[in-house]
Amino acid sequence: MxxxxxxxxxxxxxxxxxxxxxxxxxxxxxxxxxxxxxxxxxxxxxxxxxxxxxxxxxxxxxxxxxxxxxxxxxxxxxxxxxxxxxxxxxxxxxxxxxxxxxxxxxxxxxxxxxxxxxxxxxxxxxxxxxxxxxxxxxxxxxxxxxxxxxxxxxxxxxxxxxxxxxxMGLFTEDEAAAYLTTSLAAHDRHEPADQLLGLADDLGHLPLALSQAVAYLTDVDLDCATYRRRLCDRARSLSDALPDPSGLPDDQATTVAAAWSLSIESADRLPPAGLARPMLQLASMLDPNGIPIAVLTSPPALDHLARHRSAGPEHTGAGEITAPDATQALRALHRLSLIDHTPDSPHHTVRVHQLLQRAIRDRLPAGRHDQLARAAADALIAAWPEVERDTALAQALRASTEALTLHAEDALYQPDTHPALIRTGLSLGEAGQVAAARHHMQHVANTTRHRLSADHPDTLTARSHLGSWQGATGDAAGAATAFEELLADLERVLGPDHPATLVSRGKLAYWRGEAGDAAGAATAFEELLADRVRVLGPDHPDTLITRGNLAFLRGEAGDAAGAATAFEELLADRVRVLGPDHPDTLCTRGNLASWRGKAGDAAGAARAFEELLADLERVLGPDHADTLCARGNLASWHGEAGDAAGAATAFEELLTDLERVLGPDHPATLSTRGNLAYWRGEAGGGSGAATAFEELLADLERVLGPDHPDTLGTRNDPAYWRGRRRWRLITNRIRSVISGE
Known part of the structure; x- marks a missing residue:
């Protein structure tokens, strides 16, 4: 030897x-x-x-x-x-x-x-x-x-x-870029660095995919940008953008598209037998970067697993599929490295590589693909809480809806517009991302009109949401015009007493008021209230909403004490009808506190907001938009009660949280910067306040534009008034949109 x-x-x-x-x-x-x-x-x-x-x-x-x-x-x-x-x-x-x-x-x-x-x-x-x-x-x-x-x-x-x-994981960004650069150079090919980084992202930094992509674009003689467009073409399968088996590099035995077949079969044989494959199919429709466990264990998800359990003698005798069965199926996929399952991360419990997702989707027949897409959308809606107390969960649900729309948008509009699309727009707005909500609903409204018809109820619903977010972005006059046009179509299609028609009347009146016609808005709300009492009854939530809008307009007309009295009466009815923790009830408490403060009781308003804030944190969570708004109101009323330094400190702390939750360019974040500058000035830092307002004005012009009301208000109005008024309007707008007004 x-x-x-x-x-x-x-x-x-x-x-x-x-x-x-x-x-x-x-x-x-x-x-x-x-x-x-x-x-x-x-x-x-x-x-x-x-x-x-x-x-x-x-x-x-x-x-x-x-x-x-x-x-x-x-x-x-x-x-x-x-x-x-x-x-x-x-x-x-x-x-x-x-x-x-x-x-x-x-x-x-x-x-x-x-x-x-x-x-x-x-x-x-x-x-x-x-x-x-x-x-x-x-x-x-x-x-x-x-x-x-x-x-x-x-x-x-x-x-x-x-x-x-x-x-062992994927290539890092640097490793992927180095590999692509070196591999292409070996074929005397040189591509821009940004295109190589983009290609690495497109392929999820998977080494096998990168090597096969280099072989393909070299054999077919494509530049990187053209290849990336071909790769992202949803009409093509993954196999269409990678070498056939005869052209694989490095003595590889299988293509990326087929690389995981044996692993899927092995996972499907693990207990509970036959569930791993349909679970992976469901996950292939959602966000690769993290799917909440609540989605994959929801009733629609369990129904999907039961209907599509893999056939075979080893799967016989199976009964009802339960949430523990679904979790065990995830563990089976995790054991084969097909997913990363991290139970201690409930909002991003499951991660799946994007190319594996695409390979799964490519193998689905057209009808099965659309059916799976609707099942995934049903699972998202089932997991979506009515009140988005957890902002991280809401973001994860929106990300999965976005991924689903990218893969299967056609299916989400047949036979009707899936509620997940509408819920995503509402969720964006509730998170304070009003511009994104408007953009999303514009797309939904246009697509629904094109795919279903201009008079389809889903089209009319999407237009209503679009109008609300158009106003929330600062275009009150445009929102009023949009609702005037929508109201005419609703009366023609659904009739004058249909609930949707009545809601549209309320929104039209509200945005007319925001556009400057307070008297016309008040008259419209009085007429609407009479019709809502007649059609819906005095205790219907929509009737109560109209009373709230009338009370608000009363205060805007100069009768702060009368507005406070009206909100006090409304609060009693909302507690009786909706309960003390309903978001509309909590909103009414905030309006009542504000108008009492405007009527002269600043200290009382501050105390009321302290109590309200505790309940908002308990019911909605500390990062909910309404909770953050209440913190701003509390800080303002502390300042109005004489504690300018305390108000400045509170706004400084709030600004940190708003930048974390909503981002530095969100309107509420910008507004808080104005409030912070004002109260710092009131506390003795006048020169610093002037500098802060100059910086804020530049950002408002960049983010919102020179003609946005907030930009104009910062340029022309007293800073303290614009800051205080902005917080009240944010609270009212958020609640009015949520409630349908």
Whole structure:
């Protein structure tokens, strides 16, 4: 026997192989500390480069003469492992390969540490398909040898007993850019850096996909920008933008589109059998960066799993699908590295690579694709809370709706406009992103009109939401015009007493008032109130909304005490009809406190807002738009009551939270900067206030435009009045839109 000796053939090193952090982690583990080196189990999604990493590590040790024996085994099955061990035993020990089990045991015994055997060895078990295949076949722990396993499996059976799990992920941005640059340069191709970074993002930094993309655009002779357009063309499948099997680079055996088929089949066989595939199909429609667990365990999701459970004798006898069954299906997918399932992150519980999602969607028949899209939208709506107390959950739900719309927009408008599209617009507005809400509803309204008809109820509903957000962005006159046109169509299509028609009358009156016609708005609301009492009754929520708008206009006309009295009477009825914690009830408390303050009781208004704020934080959460507005009102009334320094401090703290929750360019954030500047000035910092208002004006012109009411108000009106008034209007507008007015 001649040493050193190699058993098995290492895969050739990929062109432009990238040395990655995981490789350095393996090398560090090889150095050890004088004790037995652990087994290393490299785990990751198919296509991240586990085999190449193992081959590079083994080749490095071999070429630097750190090994006496290198054994490479493709561990696709137990028989493959036994055969590989038997071959090693035949070459090293002269064992009879005709008895593979016996020869394999002889090889493992030879690996056991012995004083007479200090050969340095490395056994690589590549692409282990099932941890059970290594039962009684793990090489022993040894000071002179190491085992390296690569696998997509993340089972607990692979841990412990000196086994160190090494997760392997995607290329970093720098690694992906370096790989693409080097690989293309090898073909005398040079592309702009921004296009390469964009391509890396398009392919999710997956090494296998990047290598195949380079081969494709080289063979087809496309520049990077053209290739990216082809890749993003939803009319094409992923296979249409990658090489066929005959053109795969680096001796690869499968395309990206087919890379995960065996893993999906394996996951589908794990308990609860037959649920992993339909669960992965559902997840393929949603945000790859994080899907809330509430979506995937909702009743519509469970119904989808029950209707599409994979067929097969091993799946018979299954009863009703439960939320624990759905969670177990997620764990099965996680065990095969097809998803990342993190139960301690409820809003981003499931992450799926974007190319795996696309490969799943590509295999769906057209009818099945649309059915799945509607099921995913149903699951989103089922998980969407009526009150968005948790802003992170709301953001995650909006992100998944956006992803779903990108993949399957046609399905969301057939046979009607799915409620998830409307809910997304409302959610954006509730989060304070009024410009985004307006843009979203403009798209929904245009698409619904085109796909369904101008007079379809969904089109009329979308137009109503659009008008509200148009006004909320500062275009009160435009909103009034939009509702005037909508009202005429609603009366023609639905009739004058239809609830939607009455709502539109209320919105028209409201935005006329905001556009400056307070008297006309008051008259319209009085007429509407009479009709709502007649059609809906005195206790209907919409009737109560109209009373609130009348009370508000009364105060705007100069009768602050009368407005306070009207809101006090309204509050009693809302508590009786809706309950003390209903958002409309809480809004009425805020209006009552504000008008009492305007009637002369600033200290009382501050106390009322302190009590209201505690209830808003309990009911809606600390980051809800109404809660943040109440904090602004509280700060203002503290200032009006004489505590200018305290008001400035409160606005400073509020500004930090608004920038975190809504962003620096949100109207409420900009308004708070004005309030902060004003109260700092009132507290003695006049020059600083002037500078702050100059900076604010520049940002208002940049964000909202020179003719926006807030910009004009900052330029021409006293700063303190604009700041205070803005907070009241934000609160009223948010609540009026939520309530349908």
């Amino acid at each position: 001649t040493w050193p000796h190699q058993v098995g053939v290492l895969p050739r090193e990929a062109d432009c192989f990238q040395d990655r952090a995981t490789a350095r982690e393996l090398s560090h583990g090889a150095d050890g500390n004088g004790t037995a080196a652990p087994h290393h189990v490299v785990v990751g999604l198919g296509g991240v480069g586990k085999t190449q990493l193992a081959a590079h590590h083994a080749r490095t040790l071999w070429q630097t003469e750190q090994l006496d024996l290198l054994v490479w085994v493709t561990a696709a099955s137990r028989d493959a492992v036994v055969t590989g061990y038997a071959q090693a035993a035949a070459e090293i020990l002269g064992a009879d390969p005709a008895g593979p089990e016996s020869a394999a045991r002889s090889f493992l015994a030879w690996l056991e540490p012995k004083p007479a055997n200090e050969r340095r060895w490395l056994v690589v078990l590549d692409d282990l398909a099932d941890p059970a295949d290594l039962r009684n076949l793990w090489p022993p722990a040894s000071n002179h040898g190491r085992t390296l396993v690569t696998t997509r499996r993340r089972d607990a059976a692979l841990t412990g007993h000196g086994r160190r799990v090494v997760p």
